[in-house]
Amino acid sequence: MNAQHHIVIVGGGAGGLELATRLGKRLGKRGKARITLIDAVLTHVWKPLLHEVAAGSMDAEVNAVNFRAHASHNHYEFQLGRMTGLDREKKQVLLAPVTNEDGREVVPERHIDYDTLVIAVGSTANDFGTPGAQEHCLFLDSLAQARRFHHLLLNAFLQHNYEVEHQKDGRLRIAIIGAGATGVELAAEMRLASRELPTYGMKHLKSKDIGITVVEAAGRILPALPERLSAAATRELERLDIEVVTGNPVASVGEDGLILKDGTQVPAEMRVWCAGIKAPEFLAGLAGLETNRANQLIVNQDLSTTQDMDIFAFGDCASCPQPGTERPVPPRAQAAHQQATTLSHSLINRLQGKPLLPYVYHDRGSLISFSRYSTVGNLMGNLSGRSMMIEGRVARLFYIALYRMHQVALHGIFRTGLIWLGDRIGRVLHPRLKLH
Numbered sequence: 001m002n003a004q005h006h007i008v009i010v011g012g013g014a015g016g017l018e019l020a021t022r023l024g025k026r027l028g029k030r031g032k033a034r035i036t037l038i039d040a041v042l043t044h045v046w047k048p049l050l051h052e053v054a055a056g057s058m059d060a061e062v063n064a065v066n067f068r069a070h071a072s073h074n075h076y077e078f079q080l081g082r083m084t085g086l087d088r089e090k091k092q093v094l095l096a097p098v099t100n101e102d103g104r105e106v107v108p109e110r111h112i113d114y115d116t117l118v119i120a121v122g123s124t125a126n127d128f129g130t131p132g133a134q135e136h137c138l139f140l141d142s143l144a145q146a147r148r149f150h151h152l153l154l155n156a157f158l159q160h161n162y163e164v165e166h167q168k169d170g171r172l173r174i175a176i177i178g179a180g181a182t183g184v185e186l187a188a189e190m191r192l193a194s195r196e197l198p199t200y201g202m203k204h205l206k207s208k209d210i211g212i213t214v215v216e217a218a219g220r221i222l223p224a225l226p227e228r229l230s231a232a233a234t235r236e237l238e239r240l241d242i243e244v245v246t247g248n249p250v251a252s253v254g255e256d257g258l259i260l261k262d263g264t265q266v267p268a269e270m271r272v273w274c275a276g277i278k279a280p281e282f283l284a285g286l287a288g289l290e291t292n293r294a295n296q297l298i299v300n301q302d303l304s305t306t307q308d309m310d311i312f313a314f315g316d317c318a319s320c321p322q323p324g325t326e327r328p329v330p331p332r333a334q335a336a337h338q339q340a341t342t343l344s345h346s347l348i349n350r351l352q353g354k355p356l357l358p359y360v361y362h363d364r365g366s367l368i369s370f371s372r373y374s375t376v377g378n379l380m381g382n383l384s385g386r387s388m389m390i391e392g393r394v395a396r397l398f399y400i401a402l403y404r405m406h407q408v409a410l411h412g413i414f415r416t417g418l419i420w421l422g423d424r425i426g427r428v429l430h431p432r433l434k435l436h
Contacts, residue, residue: 005033005351008093008114010083012039012067014046015315015336016120018409022344024076033351035076036112038093042067042080045143046406047122048333051182053146055153055189056434057371060143062426065410079112083121086287088308093117116310116347119297121283123316123331126276126294132253133177137273140182149272150434153193156270160209161202171209175258175268177250178275179216180224181368184233186274187214188370191240196433212242213266215258217249217275224330225366225378228389232376233368240373250275277331279317292319302356303343312347314339314359322361329361337406338362367399375399 007027009020020037027033043064045053052058071078081095091114098107124141127133138149160172174190176183194210214221214237221237221244222230237244248260258266279295290298290306297313298306299320305311314320316331320339329335339359346356367377375395379388390398407416 005115006036006113007033007116007118007347008036008038008112009118009120010038010093011120011122011315011317012037012041012044013120013122013315013336014333014406015340016118017044017065017067017070018337018340018406019118019120019344020076021070021074021410022340023347024071024074026344026348027351028075036079036114037067037071037076038079038081038083038095038112039067040080040082041143043143044070046333046403048181049403050140050143050146051186051189053143054140054149054186055193055371056150057189057192059426059430059434060147062422064143070410081107081110081112083119084109084282086117086289087111088287088311091115091117091310114310116350117312118343118347119283119311119313119317120315120336121280121317123277123279125273126278127273128276130250130253133250133273136253136255137177137271139273140186152270153190154435157193157197157202157205157210161205164204164206164209171211172270173211173213173257173268174270174272175266176212176214176272176274177253177258178273179214179218179221179244179246180274181222181366183214183216183272183274184221184237185369185371186272187212187237187242188240188373191242192371192373193433200431200433200435208241213245213268214242215245215248215250215260215266217247219247221246222368225368226389229366229368229376229378232389232391233370236370236374236376240370277316283317294319301358301360302346303339303359304356312343314343320359320361329359333402333406334364335361337409340409367395367402369396369399 009016023035028035043066045060045064049058053060067078080098083093084096085094092111094111097105097109100106125139139145156172176187190212194207198205220230222233234244248262250258251261252259253271257268284291284295296317296319299313299318301321303312303314305313315336320329322329342357342359365379369375376391377395
């Protein structure tokens with residue numbers, strides 16, 4: 001393999017962007033390989049924070065990473081495009097045409113040649129075929145969806161404020177389907193928004209008139225996390241006057257709310273689907289690569305796909321085995337970060353004719369943020385393997401540190417320090433909520 005070896009990474013999420021950054025610094029800067037990152041949009045926002053964009057707690061314009069600028073600083077190339085196909089014989093990635101806001105073609109359909117391909121396209125919400133979900137629910141899979149949610153939320157609050165002012169029934173009910181981390185954290189952000197907006201002129205808006213219900217099919221919220229963490233999170237939601245419904249799956253969704261499996265009706269003017277994930281549909285049967293029922297690419301422990309050693313996949317779009325257990329690596333941000341680190345070393349080894357490294361998942365624990373109210377979580381001990389539950393300010397500091405670690409991986413310590421300083425100044429200069 002020579003210096004012109006081309007590594008193409010499809011997907012600029014947390015894992016894909018971190019991998020492109022690492023390889024750009026280690027290989028691209030030294031001319032040892034050409035690194036190209038492909039994504040369907042021009043900016044990156046850390047997906048675990050999309051619920052804050054939706055609620056208005058975070059300004060995406062301030063926190064977004066521009067792919068073109070970041071590529072220039074970190075010695076890789078960026079191509080705007082959405083992957084639609086793959087030719088393994090010719091070793092080409094097929095990209096859909098790029099269109100403008102009016103639907104007019106700006107760049108025609110094209111292909112990108114590769115020597116090594118890495119697929120890191122993330123995941124989308126899985127509605128499990130629930131009747132009415134696609135038609136009547138909002139989703140938070142992308143920045144565009146989060147922004148749309150935010151605009152609809154502001155309009156709903158504005159309408160509520162007007163109706164109460166004119167002696168009408170202005171009660172607003174919000175239903176969140178799915179009580180994983182996203183659903184629980186979104187519920188807390190919604191409560192914060194309902195309490196903060198009266199400060200900005202909506203004086204008739206009362207938080208008690210904003211009903212928030214979280215519906216979970218499992219017997220408890222946060223079913224993938226330890227039971228004691230679930231219990232603490234339930235207490236916190238109830239303290240925030242958020243109704244929690246568990247053990248009763250959603251049977252259908254309509255314009256006016258939800259119908260649960262036992263026939264219970266949950267009225268809701270706004271309905272948000274946060275239950276379950278799956279890989280994008282185009283991966284199913286892609287060029288003969290092996291996938292599972294959730295469209296995830298099946299990979300070996302070294303993250304190479306089972307049918308092609310020149311193609312790798314990781315993050316939410318891949319099903320990677322865990323040694324000693326039948327369960328694959330969970331689709332979590334910490335897993336994608338770890339896999340990006342391992343794969344960067346493996347691809348460098350590959351160029352040098354050295355063996356690939358096996359990926360082993362290390363659970364560092366889980367943290368759930370209830371906006372500015374509280375944070376709960378558990379941290380895993382490196383030596384004992386036992387978890388330690390933490391709450392309050394200490395947990396909040398660890399939660400914030402997770403995002404800062406992602407920023408350090410992308411920008412380095414110095415630039416991240418400047419970003420942190422800018423965030424602190426922004427809190428003084430700008431409203432606590434995004435109001436437009």
